Amino acid sequence: MAVLHGQGRRQGEARGYDGIRRYLVALQPTLAAWTAANLTTLREISQDQVEKAVDGLSGHARRQLAICLRSLFRALRQERVIFRDPTRHLPVGDLKGVPQSVPRDMLAGLLDQVTTPLGRLAIALVAVHAVPGNDIRTVLTTDLSLARGTLEIRRGLLRHTVYLEEFTHQLASEWLTYRHRRWPASTNPHLLVSQKSALDPDQPAVSIGLLQGVLPKGLTLEGLRQDRILNEAFETADPLKLMPHFQKGIR
Known part of the structure; x- marks a missing residue:
């Protein structure tokens, strides 16, 4: 939470507590499932486990969880809690339902x-x-x-x-x-x-x-x-940067 609030080792974008709370609510079922599977630390999470966490979801629910997982593991890597980010290649969109790109x-x-x-x-x-x-x-x-x-x-x-x-x-x-x-x-x-x-x-x-x-x-x-x-979604390293630029609603 401190990292997301801009209080980590490196200076970053500080998110409000309301936004952080939404992240935690979205992550809670996945973290609980990993705990139930006897995973005691996030260092044990693999790319396969991350992909399985989002496989049963679609649309907004999938995008939200994927964004939250990527943000979580990016913060952990930034703080050197983990050395490998299992969400690095995790697509944010629902690849089964996204529209086809113009050639x-x-x-x-x-x-x-x-x-x-x-x-x-x-x-x-x-x-x-x-x-x-x-x-x-x-x-x-x-x-x-x-x-x-x-x-x-x-x-x-x-x-x-x-x-x-x-x-x-x-x-x-x-x-x-x-x-x-x-x-x-x-x-x-x-x-x-x-x-x-x-x-x-x-x-x-x-x-x-x-x-x-x-x-x-x-x-x-x-x-x-x-x-x-x-x-842009497939090229950017940070899907959170897409939100203010490409969301249909304007803040």
């Missing part, structure tokens, strides 16, 4: 197939930053700051900051240049506008159908977003 060759040439600045920016926000399509269509021009390299995503009173890497920053700049040149009289506050919405006095957001229409046949905005999340 890599299709992703690689995706932007080359899109001819409009709007389409290229929309695809980058989904495929690189995993921003949901419905959030992209409601972003306001004032939410984008090229100077700071940020994009604010709104949901009611809540905000989430997307930090743009160089490529998406360039696409955002190209879109703004195109938009101002194409519709200089537009007062629509939304960042993305179309031929129909740019000069509409009601100042509507573009439709999700318009965004979907920029994709090659067979791909969807949500499919691209899921692919981005899956790739």
Whole structure:
């Protein structure tokens, strides 16, 4: 508990006691089962035993237990209580139920197939930053700051900051240049506008159908977003870092 609260040998992210309590509640049945099996120390836990602990679960329950186990053993290794992390290769998602990734060759040439600045920016926000399509269509021009390299995503009173890497920053700049040149009289506050919405006095957001229409046949905005999340989940060393970046709900 002290390690999760930021009081370990090395300085790390300090989690609140409410969050730590949820971790312990999620871990309790597994720890009790290992104790009943006469395992007296977590040093005895093997990779097979960890995998068996999550095998009977699916969906949210499996993800939650996998995340908690990885966090527990990572903390123990950090404190040199154990020298081998049995959860190192434990997938966080339910591999039997996860959606299939978009083929890599299709992703690689995706932007080359899109001819409009709007389409290229929309695809980058989904495929690189995993921003949901419905959030992209409601972003306001004032939410984008090229100077700071940020994009604010709104949901009611809540905000989430997307930090743009160089490529998406360039696409955002190209879109703004195109938009101002194409519709200089537009007062629509939304960042993305179309031929129909740019000069509409009601100042509507573009439709999700318009965004979907920029994709090659067979791909969807949500499919691209899921692919981005899956790739990150399999590449990252710390699944907890995925949560603030890719959760659908924004804190």
